[in-house]
Amino acid sequence: MLLLPQPLPNRFPSTPITSSIFLHQNHLILQSHLSATRTTTALTATNLTASSLPYSKRHHGTSQNDVEDNYYCYADDNDDDDILPLQSSRYDFTPLINYLSNKISISSESDSDSASPTAFDSTEFQLAESYSVVPGPLWHSLLKSLCTSSSSIPLAYAVVFWLQKHNLCFSFELLYSILIHTLGQSEKLHEAFLLSQKQNLTPLTYNALISAYARNNDLEKALNMISRMREEGYPSNCVDYSLIIRSLMRNNRADSAILRKLYREIDRDKLEVDVQLWNDIIVGFAKAGDLDKALEFLGVVQGSGLSVKTATLVTVIWGLGNCGRTEEAEAIFEEMRDNGLQPRTRAYNALLRGYVKAGLLRDAEFVVLEMERSGVLPNEQTYSLLIDAYGNAERWESARIVLKEMEASNVQPNAYVFSRILASYRDKGEWQKTFQVLREMENSGVRPDRIFYNVMIDTFGKFSCLDHAMATFDRMLSEGIEPDTITWNSLIDCHCKAGKHNRAEELFEEMMEKGYMPCNTTFNIMINSFGDQERWDDVKNLLTNMRSQGLLPNAVTYTTLIDIYGKSGRFDDAIECLDDMKAAGLKPSSTMYNALLNAYAQRGLSDKAVSAFWAMRDDGLKPSLLALNSLINAFGKDRRDVEAFVVLQYMKENDLKPDVVTYTTLMKALILVEKFDKV
DSSP states (O other): OOOOOOOOSSOOOOOOOOOHHHHHHHHHHHHHHHTTOOHHHHHHHTTOOGGGSOHHHHHOOOOHHHHHHHHHHHTSSOOSOOSTTTTGGGOOOHHHHHHHHHHHHHHHHHTOOOOOOSSOOHHHHHHHHHTTTOOHHHHHHHHHHHHTSGGGHHHHHHHHHHHHHHTOSSOHHHHHHHHHHHHHHTTOHHHHHHHHTTSOOOHHHHHHHHHHHHHTTOHHHHHHHHHHHHHTTOOOOHHHHHHHHHHHHHTTOOOHHHHHHHHHHHHHTTOOOOHHHHHHHHHHHHHTTOHHHHHHHHHHHHHTTOOOOHHHHHHHHHHHHHTTOHHHHHHHHHHHHHTTOOOOHHHHHHHHHHHHHHTOHHHHHHHHHHHHHTTOOOOHHHHHHHHHHHHHTTOHHHHHHHHHHHHHTTOOOOHHHHHHHHHHHHHTTOGGGHHHHHHHHHHTTOOOOHHHHHHHHHHHHHTTOHHHHHHHHHHHHHTTOOOOHHHHHHHHHHHHHTTOHHHHHHHHHHHHHTTOOOOHHHHHHHHHHHHHTTOHHHHHHHHHHHHHTTOOOOHHHHHHHHHHHHHTTOHHHHHHHHHHHHHTTOOOOHHHHHHHHHHHHHTTOHHHHHHHHHHHHHTTOOOOHHHHHHHHHHHHHTTOHHHHHHHHHHHHHTTOOOOHHHHHHHHHHHHHTTOGGGO
């Protein structure tokens, strides 16, 4: 049980500081954040120590705006020790820690709930005097270090209570927020929540609690905290939304629907978005694959005259390249150079990735030459991408030459390079060359890592070599390499596709028993497996478990559900999923409608197929050849050959070229109505 001192009944003091020294310090801290440097750099850059300030200026509170600026710094993702070494030789906290530990022990033994004494004993008075000149940042670091261990959390709280009692550190609101934030970093959400209940919450302590929830993937509670802030009269702020978006990206959970929902809230609150939040929003949409939105907001920011970080532009270029939009990626890259920004290796790699993805080998080679002309050194990723490009073009000798160039440039090939070579063989269907790549890798003195083994397992899984996949998994474990979610997903998926559903379920349970958290992809694989087995109660249980872990169904989840319900003739459930998806703010995809159309077609439900077709058009989606072939199939099975040929005419009028499947399906329709002369 946590032994926490009694909380003070009033809100934390928030006396504004007028000292130019402190205002200058906070300004430096904010600038530090915006330039992606550490808080410690800003503090040491000012050369301010507690002893250089008058007592009144050392110990007053800060205004809320100043505190929020500071929060942006310490709530960032730097988890290592901040500035405890700073002047630590001058301040030994051991006497204070021993004194407070003794106080906690006595309080525990006497179970006393009495109020604090009005007079201090001599020891306490001497301690207060000796620590009167300790800089605030050192107290912050002390609290962070105490919060890393559950056993010392009561002591951390006692330090804050003691500082507040003696008025020895400015902004006690910030101190409590540091405690809450650090507890969240250490995955001690329960303790953070209990601590937040010990005093009236203010915007800064709300920020800390939102950060704790966001860091621990509890998005729903983080959003609830923002709603609670509004109810208590506090407006939402940029810090809160930045924390949530960064959390989504940090945990690879950036989803376009969630981000759109967050932006609607920002817009509804009429929040004046700052530069940091704009950058987070753009990066979030880029990583979620919603490049149209990312470009839209990029235009808004640039049109407002605000600065976009180079890292943000690089992320957008990478995203555009990933989805084959190389011309737009080029445009942003050139815009960077036109604005006087010198692209570095990461920016060139982002553009190179786009060319490799699009199979534009000459453009890829040109990027590498341009890097050399500009004096930008290629790194392991540059060489890996170039090897990828040659592998896709089946120019294996060129890929080997790149490996030699790496050695000549003193860039040691790593496991990632060999994993890309292996992936190229996999994508060409040459899984047997896996062992050759492994031998070559070992000959180069490179040890396989998790990424390489994941590609190996995926390669074997795609070609139903389940024994090889499991042997690779066992070898991985024997070498002390921990699997990750991708490893488990590949193993589970390959067993599902091979029809080994029981073994897939065993692996799913083993994954959770060993403490690995399933992601959306894991649940989607299992939903599809249970759907194939028509275990509908288990499908619903999976969805419940998914939400209980803070994972929201994504577009793939809904597409999978519609597909499995449609194949089994549970069309009401399929339509309900479609409605739920729209209600959640997700836009239906062509893949989803194709699955629904195909389900109707397999059962000859042509009227329902037509309804799905028009719903697809109403949602702004252009029907694909696959969708129209399914519609022809639906009419054919329903013996409506005339309507089937109307669809063929529609294809020709809309510049869609019929394929072999189109004509084969039309012939089947004619055979069903015995019009053999037209076949």
